[in-house]
Amino acid sequence: MLNISGDYIYQSIIQAPIYHLLLEGILFMWVIWLLKRKKINPTEEQPLSAKEQQQIIDHFEPKPLIYNGDSRDEGVEGDESSEIDWGTIDGPAGKYIEIDGTKYLNLATHNYLGFVEEPSILDETERCIRQYGVGSCGPRGFYGTVDVHLELEEAIAKFLNLEETALYAYSFAAISSAIPSYAKRGDVIFADEHVNFAIQRGLIASRSEIRYFKHNDVEDLTRLLNLQRKADLQNPVKAKAIRRFCVVEGIYSKTGLICPLKEISELCLEFKVRLFVDESISFGAIGQTGRGITEYLNVPRENIDFISGSLEQGLGAFGGFIVGSSYVVDHQRISGLGYCFSASLPPMLAGAGIQALKLIESNPQLIQELQNNCEYMDRKLRSLSVFTISGHPLSPVKHMSLKKSFGSRKTDKLLLKEIAFHVRENAKIAVVMPAYLEKEEKTLLPPSIRIAVNRLLKDNEMDDVVTALKEAANVVLSKPDLPDYDEPKSQN
Amino acid sequence: MITVGGHGEDNPNVSWLNSRGMWLTYSIVVTLLHLFLLSVPFLSIPVAWTLTNLIHNSINFVFLHVLKGAPWEPQDQGLARRLTHWEQIDYGVQFTSTRKFLTIFPIILFFLASFYTRYDPRHFILNFVTLLFVVIPKLPQFHRVRLFGINKY
Numbered sequence: 001m002l003n004i005s006g007d008y009i010y011q012s013i014i015q016a017p018i019y020h021l022l023l024e025g026i027l028f029m030w031v032i033w034l035l036k037r038k039k040i041n042p043t044e045e046q047p048l049s050a051k052e053q054q055q056i057i058d059h060f061e062p063k064p065l066i067y068n069g070d071s072r073d074e075g076v077e078g079d080e081s082s083e084i085d086w087g088t089i090d091g092p093a094g095k096y097i098e099i100d101g102t103k104y105l106n107l108a109t110h111n112y113l114g115f116v117e118e119p120s121i122l123d124e125t126e127r128c129i130r131q132y133g134v135g136s137c138g139p140r141g142f143y144g145t146v147d148v149h150l151e152l153e154e155a156i157a158k159f160l161n162l163e164e165t166a167l168y169a170y171s172f173a174a175i176s177s178a179i180p181s182y183a184k185r186g187d188v189i190f191a192d193e194h195v196n197f198a199i200q201r202g203l204i205a206s207r208s209e210i211r212y213f214k215h216n217d218v219e220d221l222t223r224l225l226n227l228q229r230k231a232d233l234q235n236p237v238k239a240k241a242i243r244r245f246c247v248v249e250g251i252y253s254k255t256g257l258i259c260p261l262k263e264i265s266e267l268c269l270e271f272k273v274r275l276f277v278d279e280s281i282s283f284g285a286i287g288q289t290g291r292g293i294t295e296y297l298n299v300p301r302e303n304i305d306f307i308s309g310s311l312e313q314g315l316g317a318f319g320g321f322i323v324g325s326s327y328v329v330d331h332q333r334i335s336g337l338g339y340c341f342s343a344s345l346p347p348m349l350a351g352a353g354i355q356a357l358k359l360i361e362s363n364p365q366l367i368q369e370l371q372n373n374c375e376y377m378d379r380k381l382r383s384l385s386v387f388t389i390s391g392h393p394l395s396p397v398k399h400m401s402l403k404k405s406f407g408s409r410k411t412d413k414l415l416l417k418e419i420a421f422h423v424r425e426n427a428k429i430a431v432v433m434p435a436y437l438e439k440e441e442k443t444l445l446p447p448s449i450r451i452a453v454n455r456l457l458k459d460n461e462m463d464d465v466v467t468a469l470k471e472a473a474n475v476v477l478s479k480p481d482l483p484d485y486d487e488p489k490s491q492n
Numbered sequence: 493m494i495t496v497g498g499h500g501e502d503n504p505n506v507s508w509l510n511s512r513g514m515w516l517t518y519s520i521v522v523t524l525l526h527l528f529l530l531s532v533p534f535l536s537i538p539v540a541w542t543l544t545n546l547i548h549n550s551i552n553f554v555f556l557h558v559l560k561g562a563p564w565e566p567q568d569q570g571l572a573r574r575l576t577h578w579e580q581i582d583y584g585v586q587f588t589s590t591r592k593f594l595t596i597f598p599i600i601l602f603f604l605a606s607f608y609t610r611y612d613p614r615h616f617i618l619n620f621v622t623l624l625f626v627v628i629p630k631l632p633q634f635h636r637v638r639l640f641g642i643n644k645y
Contacts, residue, residue, distance in 0.1 A: 016611040023620075024606065027599050034596060040588050184570025207569040241573075241645035335565060 086432060092117050095456045097430050104424060105461060107451050108432035112285045112370055112396040113360070114456040115316025121355045128351035136344045140167075141333070144344035152350045155357050156309070156321055160291060162301055164329040166336060169345045171310035171320025173338030175278050176202035178308060178322045181335040182274070183208040183245050190224055190273065191247040192216065193443050194254045199247055199278055200442050208245075212442065215255065218263045221246070225271045244273040250282030250293035254434075254445055256391025256398050258286075261293050265303045274305045283307075284314035285396050290360045290367040296394075314396075315360075317352035319345040370396065370455040373462065377453045380466040386473045390448070399434070399448035400469070406477075413447040418476040419469070420449055427468030503566035505580040509590045518597065522548055538609035542618055545605040549598060549622035556594070557629040558643060574645065578629065579636055586632040598626045 013021075048056075087099040094117035097106035115121055128148060138144035153165040168174035179202030183189050187208040191199065194215045203210050211228075214220040232239035246268050248259045261277065268275040279292045287295030292309070294301050301307070306324035311317040322329055322336070332339050345353075360366060371394050378393040381400065391398035402412050413433070420431050434450045451465070501507055508514075525547060529540040556578040566572055572580050582588045602623045609615035628634060638644040 016606075017613075020606065020611050020616065024603060027602070031596050031599055034587075034592050037587050037592075039592075040585055180569060185573065186570060205569070237641075238645045335567075337567075 095454065099424075099430065102428070104428050104430040105457075105465070106430050107453070107457075107465060108430040110281075110313040110396075110452050111316060111454050112314040112452070113290075113316065113356070113366055114454050115314070115356050115359070118316060118356075118359070120359065121316060121352050124351045124355040125348045128348035132347035134348065135346050138344065139340060139342060140344045141340060146344075146347045146350070148347045148350040148354065149344060152345075152353045152357075153321070155354055156323055159357055159361065160294075160301060160307065160323055162307075162323050162325065164326040165321050165323040166329050166332045166339055167345055167350070168320040168322070168336075168338050169342055170318075170338070171280055171308075171312050172198040172201075173342060174310070174320030174322055175199055175276075175280075175308040176205065177336040177338035178306065178332060179203060179245075179247065179276065180206040181332050181337070182206075182328075183243065186241070187243045187245065188228060189245045189247060190221060192249065192252070192259070194252050194445070195247060195249055195442075196253045196278065196280070197437070197441065198280075199249070200440075203247070215252075216257055216260055218260055218267065221264065222267060225267060225273065229271060244271070245276060246273045247276045247278070250277055250279040251286065251392065251395045251397065253281055253397060254399075254443075256395040258282075258293065258296070258392040258395065261297050261299050265299050269303060275303065276306055276308070277304050278308045280308070280310040280320070281313055281395070281397055283309035284356075284360055285367070285370060286394055287367070289364045290314075311349070311353045311356070315353060315356040317356055318349040319353065366455060370453070373455060373457050374398075374453045376459060377451065377457075377462050377465075380462055381451070381469075384466065384470055384473070386477060387469075388446075390445075396453045398451040398453065399445070400451065401446040401448040405446070409444075409447060415476055416447050416449050418479075419472045422472035422476055423465075423468045426472070427464060429465050429468055431465075431469075502568040503562055503572050503580060504564070505562045505566075505572065505577055506583055509581060509594070510588075514590075515593055518593075522597075522601070538612065538615055541605040541608040542615045545598075545601050545619050546622055548601060549626045552594075552598065552626045553622075553629075557626070560643070575636070576629075584635065586635070591630070595627065595630050598623055 090098045090101070093106055093109040094111065095106060095114060096103050097108065098104075109116075132146055132148070136144045136146055136149075140149070149167055153167050156165045156167075157163060166174075166178075168177070176198045179189070179199065183203075183206040185207045187206070189203055189206065189208045189210050191203060191210060191212055192215055193212040195203075211224050213224055228244065246264065248261065248264055250261070251258055259277075265275055267273070277293065282293045282296070284290045284292070286293060289295065292307070293299070294304065294307070302325075304324070305328050306322050308320065308322045311319045311321070322332060334340065374396050375393045378389070378391065378398065381387070381389045381398060384400070386403055387400040388403045389398060389400055402415065405412055406415055416433055420433060423429050423431055431449050431451060433447065436444070438444060449469075453462075522544065526540065526544040529535055529543050530537070532540070535543070557576050560576050561573045562580070575584075578594075581590055602619055605619045606616060609619070
């Protein structure tokens with residue numbers, strides 16, 4: 001190789017066939033062309049010309065530093081519910097709630113088991129504050145793990161007889177991080193059309209293909225699964241590369257209905273679809289001992305890939321969790337964005353969660369009391385003639401919408417708001433309308449008043465609630481001079 | 493599994509070939525391969541050159557144009573899952589320095605191999621066919637194109 005003389009090179013080129021020389025010529029030209037082409041550096045920013053700079057400066061319109069009260073500036077457009085001023089709450093939202101200095105019976109916030117203001121939970125919280133301080137100072141993987149976090153994770157896993165739990169600081173973040181950590185581009189997710197907003201966000205963040213099936217409609221889901229199977233058989237190579245998921249809620253927060261989990265889990269097994277169940281509401285609220293929808297419907301938990309739950313609704317603490325087999329849940333510790341990149345749950349709230357779980361485990365009658373109240377309330381509410389009640393009898397969340405629409409959605413909303421205020425001012429009972437970002441929601445349900453039942457309500461208090469609602473509906477709906485009321489808008 | 497972090501890149505495959513000293517390292521590795529082949533007693537100089545070319549081109553083809561996705565878990569929701577490494581480089585921008593280098597390198601290697609094999613037709617066919625395998629997929633016209641649906645998903 002090293003003894004190259006001029007003669008050798010000359011000889012070689014002379015010997016080279018003509019096609020070879022031509023080919024090398026072409027390749028050489030191409031190399032030159034490539035080298036002479038304008039270099040593109042993707043990391044380098046293109047400098048703006050003076051004219052472009054001036055254009056940007058001219059178009060700049062500074063926003064006011066102080067919010068001027070015009071919700072069109074700040075809020076999401078079309079979101080009228082955020083414009084309703086419900087007042088300012090002082091103190092804890094327990095059985096009673098203090099709004100602007102007045103005490104009301106609270107049916108507005110989620111406190112199913114009445115654990116807000118539960119003395120033993122407060123004691124445990126105080127103990128945790130004394131021991132750990134108020135914050136955890138970091139994400140779970142970065143000095144933010146405290147022994148109570150691990151204890152709570154273990155307690156939840158043990159409570160549900162599953163292998164592992166991943167604890168999140170916020171239940172909205174739990175499900176909306178968990179879905180995109182498994183489902184990626186090109187995958188297919190089947191989801192109920194009325195899943196809550198956190199799930200919807202998770203579905204969007206996953207970038208997967210989303211197929212919504214009709215609310216609690218197993219047949220519609222079967223139809224979609226069969227379509228998918230047909231497509232998979234036509235293109236088996238593609239079918240091998242994609243994953244399929246199904247996302248449902250235990251009790252739907254938007255409708256209060258229970259999901260037919262038994263049928264859905266069987267379908268998912270049959271069609272090899274991974275199943276995620278959000279038990280934000282049903283955890284601690286349903287089932288003989290409060291273990292959620294799986295216990296209530298007697299579905300084996302191994303058939304569900306993960307269950308997500310919330311400590312915010314029933315348990316009077318804060319945070320969310322994903323519980324399932326170690327194989328599934330452990331993946332989130334490196335790829336659940338809300339888990340990795342968000343400060344962990346304050347230890348005092350983890351302590352509250354542990355105490356709340358202990359209470360549920362040692363007193364199963366708490367669940368029974370809650371379910372009795374839910375059933376009683378359901379029966380009473382259904383006697384009201386002007387409202388349609390949406391919600392399973394055992395669901396602590398009940399939605400009351402107007403049986404007969406008064407024109408437009410906006411009118412109905414105004415009327416319901418009037419009713420809610422009437423109930424609040426005359427009977428000292430706080431009820432609320434659920435707030436939705438209407439432009440962002442996948443499906444819009446008729447406007448409703450949401451009743452959140454809790455364990456501490458007495459029968460006569462629930463009677464009072466129903467009577468107050470009835471009275472308020474009578475007064476408001478017979479009032480002729482409501483704005484927008486006489487002229488129903490054309491849009492429905 | 494390697495987790496991604498620290499360099500602000502969703503997917504390190506986009507940029508690691510742009511690192512400082514990459515061209516030098518690449519050339520040194522190929523030279524070392526060639527010197528190793530030359531040092532094998534029963535391989536003649538033309539065979540060593542053709543082997544260098546073949547090995548380089550097959551590795552280049554497999555790693556840049558066959559394997560898809562990334563060996564770590566990129567935070568891109570599976571964007572890279574259906575892209576070969578070549579398609580991931582510089583987020584798919586064409587005619588960047590790295591792309592030019594990786595295109596020109598096999599051509600230069602082909603010139604050298606042709607010269608040292610004295611334009612022998614048998615060596616030429618091997619060298620030229622493998623060259624096509626590494627150069628044609630690098631053309632901008634073939635970006636995200638899968639001929640006959642091969643290696644599509």
